[in-house]
Amino acid sequence: MRTLITDCKVKEGVTEKTMASTLVKIDVHLIFHVKSTSIKLQDDHLSRIFAYIGGIIKNHDGLPIAIGGRPDHIHILTSLPKTMSLADFMRAVKADSSKWIRNLAPCYQDFAWQEGYGAFSVSPTLIDKTTQYIRNQEVHHRKRSFQEEYKLFLEAYGISYDERFAFRD
Numbered sequence: 001m002r003t004l005i006t007d008c009k010v011k012e013g014v015t016e017k018t019m020a021s022t023l024v025k026i027d028v029h030l031i032f033h034v035k036s037t038s039i040k041l042q043d044d045h046l047s048r049i050f051a052y053i054g055g056i057i058k059n060h061d062g063l064p065i066a067i068g069g070r071p072d073h074i075h076i077l078t079s080l081p082k083t084m085s086l087a088d089f090m091r092a093v094k095a096d097s098s099k100w101i102r103n104l105a106p107c108y109q110d111f112a113w114q115e116g117y118g119a120f121s122v123s124p125t126l127i128d129k130t131t132q133y134i135r136n137q138e139v140h141h142r143k144r145s146f147q148e149e150y151k152l153f154l155e156a157y158g159i160s161y162d163e164r165f166a167f168r169d
Contacts, residue, residue, distance in 0.1 A: 033167075034113060050074075056093050094113045120153055
């Protein structure tokens, strides 16, 4: 038991409960594109690339939930690490993965991701739906281009953008 002081009065015998640690659960859907001057990823390398990116996320104390995409872009559903800003986390994921991809095969020696990215918050109630969306990218992109898909995300989240700059490297 501790003495608790409230409103300048001491209350004897009151147990004070405090928060002992930092608890964070921020789930985000991340989307980024291969640089337009770079070679696209090959379909037969995608699963290895997704697995490697999952490892990067874990090494930074994030929790990868779903990773998928197409040869020209990637989707990641992850719980962010509590010790990194989103910008630092994305910088690490993109830098570490592009370095690894450049060593994956000679054709990737000049591989690069575009500078920007999209980050969209995901409610806990939508984790399963978002996971299925990411896992079904191949089917999804038979009907819609990356630009069409990305615009829909920006509009759904109320993010204004200038099309002249939204899709530039």
